[in-house]
Amino acid sequence: xxxxxxxxxxxxxxxxxxxxxxxxxxxxxxxxxxxxxxxxxxxxxxxxxxxxxxxxxxxxxxxxxxxxxxxxxxxxxxxxxxxxxxxxxxxxxxxxxxxxxxxxxxxxxxxxxxxxxxxxxxxxxxxxxxxxxxxxxxxxxxxxxxxxxxxxxxxxxxxxxxxxxxxxxxxxxxxxxxxxxxxxxxxxxxxxxxxxxxxxxxxxxxxxxxxxxxxxxxxxxxxxxxxxxxxxxxxxxxxxxxxxxxxxxxxxxxxxxxxxxxxxxxxxxxxxxxxxxxxxxxxxxxxxxxxxxxxxxxxxxxxxxxxxxxxxxxxxxxxxxxxxxxxxxxxxxxxxxxxxxxxxxxxxxxxxxxxxxxxxxxxxxxxxxxxxxxxxxxxxxxxxxxxxxxxxxxxxxxxxxx
Numbered sequence: 001x002x003x004x005x006x007x008x009x010x011x012x013x014x015x016x017x018x019x020x021x022x023x024x025x026x027x028x029x030x031x032x033x034x035x036x037x038x039x040x041x042x043x044x045x046x047x048x049x050x051x052x053x054x055x056x057x058x059x060x061x062x063x064x065x066x067x068x069x070x071x072x073x074x075x076x077x078x079x080x081x082x083x084x085x086x087x088x089x090x091x092x093x094x095x096x097x098x099x100x101x102x103x104x105x106x107x108x109x110x111x112x113x114x115x116x117x118x119x120x121x122x123x124x125x126x127x128x129x130x131x132x133x134x135x136x137x138x139x140x141x142x143x144x145x146x147x148x149x150x151x152x153x154x155x156x157x158x159x160x161x162x163x164x165x166x167x168x169x170x171x172x173x174x175x176x177x178x179x180x181x182x183x184x185x186x187x188x189x190x191x192x193x194x195x196x197x198x199x200x201x202x203x204x205x206x207x208x209x210x211x212x213x214x215x216x217x218x219x220x221x222x223x224x225x226x227x228x229x230x231x232x233x234x235x236x237x238x239x240x241x242x243x244x245x246x247x248x249x250x251x252x253x254x255x256x257x258x259x260x261x262x263x264x265x266x267x268x269x270x271x272x273x274x275x276x277x278x279x280x281x282x283x284x285x286x287x288x289x290x291x292x293x294x295x296x297x298x299x300x301x302x303x304x305x306x307x308x309x310x311x312x313x314x315x316x317x318x319x320x321x322x323x324x325x326x327x328x329x330x331x332x333x334x335x336x337x338x339x340x341x342x343x344x345x346x347x348x349x350x351x352x353x354x355x356x357x358x359x360x361x362x363x364x365x366x367x368x369x370x371x372x373x374x375x376x377x378x379x380x381x382x383x384x385x386x387x388x389x390x391x392x393x394x395x396x397x398x399x400x401x402x
Contacts, residue, residue, distance in 0.1 A: 004028050004044055008037040015040075019107035060098045060125045066154045068094070068102075073147035082143075083110055101125055114138055129274060129295045136281040149277045156273065160360065167364050171371045178379040185386050187222075190215040193390045204393055211389035243299065250300040254327070258363075258370050265363040267301050268328055269356040276349030285345075286313050301327055318345070332356070 006028065007017045016037060022028035029039045068089060075085040086109055090102040101122050108118035116135035119126040126134075130150060137146030194212045197204070204212070218225065239245030253263045271292055278288035289309040296302050308321040319337040322328055332352075339348030 004042045006032065006042040007040045008032050009040060010036050010038070019111065060095065060101070062154050062158050064094050064098050065125075065130075066151045066158070068098075069147045069151040069154070073144045073151065076144040076147070082115060098125070115143075127295070129291055132283070132287075132291045133278065133281060136278070136283050140282040142281065146281050149281070153273060153277060156357065160269070160357070163361060164364060167368045171368055171375060174372065174375045174379075178375060178382070181379070182382055182386075185383070186215045186218050190386065190390060191219065197393050205389070207385070208389045208393055211386055247299040247303070250298045254298070254300055258367050262360075262363040262367045263298060264327065264329065265356065265360040267296050267298050268332055269353065269360045270296055271328070272332065272349045272356050273353040276346050276353060279346035280350060285318065301325075329359075 003019060004022055005017070005019050007015065009015050022031055025042065028042060032039050071089060071092070072085050075088065076082065080088075083106070086102065086106040090099055090106050092099075094102065105115070105118045105122070109115055114135070116131050116138060119131050119134065123131075133146050133150050134143070137143035140146075190211060194215070197208075240249055250263075253259050274295060275288055275292050278291060279285065283291070286309060289305070289312060293302050293305045293309060296305060304325045304327055308325050311321040311324065312318055317340060319333060319340055322336060323333050335348050335352050336345065339345035342348070
């Protein structure tokens with residue numbers, strides 16, 4: 001079917017315009033006639049998500065998605081029809097790009113599609129987890145509850161990201177300050193002392209000559225050094241965007257001490273909340289596992305989780321399948337075992353997800369607490385070496401004078 005934007009009028013000569021799906025012009029004319037409308041003009045339009053190139057961010061903010069879910073949930077709970085809810089929401093104070101998306105969703109729902117189907121073409125705005133939750137809500141006639149759960153989920157995710165950013169501000173500032181001090185000393189302080197000491201024609205210690213030579217090399221080749229460092233950073237970024245590269249970095253992160261603790265806490269918090277929400281909405285356990293697998297945010301864990309999903313599909317208990325992954329903490333495995341035995345797995349996970357959120361925050365604090373002294377030690381040792389290299393010839397001169 002093609003998508004047409006049309007203009008028509010009714011028996012009272014009142015004009016109407018909108019979007020409709022039809023096989024051709026005759027089909028469009030017939031469908032409008034069934035509604036008492038007479039076609040005046042029409043044109044075929046592209047049935048795809050609007051281009052985000054000219055938007056400020058190229059994506060919809062999580063805050064907008066959360067507000068959309070909460071408002072839609074309230075309206076549906078107030079017995080307003082879905083099409084009426086969308087008609088109101090597309091006129092709200094969202095970003096221009098998101099309003100364009102909502103306009104298309106509204107027109108698709110108006111033409112007879114389910115809300116989850118209308119969102120299918122906007123996968124960058126409404127990810128797989130979101131659309132599956134909406135579909136479950138539509139099939140179980142509990143869309144308002146599901147929308148409320150989605151809003152809670154994204155609000156919690158937003159808070160977690162905000163905490164991560166706040167926790168990393170000081171280490172990043174410390175790293176920038178350290179590099180700035182080292183660059184300043186190597187490009188300004190060391191050359192100044194080299195010139196002054198060179199005029200005295202004294203013999204330089206080995207460490208002093210090494211620092212002077214390093215300073216000369218940096219000053220003469222700073223452009224090449226900058227390009228090499230930029231190239232290395234760009235290479236790592238590009239590798240991180242490939243499936244194999246991201247899998248390698250994720251696997252490496254799951255093997256290194258305190259980083260492993262943080263990454264494990266992160267996937268555990270995501271799994272417990274998202275899986276509990278899907279099960280409470282009525283989704284089958286295997287289908288819920290397939291959805292959660294795509295939002296864990298860790299390729300290494302996703303691969304192991306896919307194997308666990310296959311085990312559950314073959315009849316293995318969820319407890320044993322997740323325990324075989326050797327990823328999730330014993331606390332989660334025990335809670336899942338209790339949930340399976342009492343047939344209340346969804347309630348158990350949703351009650352304990354707050355605990356795993358706290359574990360994520362604790363692991364983040366531990367990670368930043370480890371980074372800060374390492375950076376301080378690196379800064380102290382680096383500046384100490386330069387200080388000794390620069391001032392040891394001057395101390396030798398002073399001792400000679402004495």
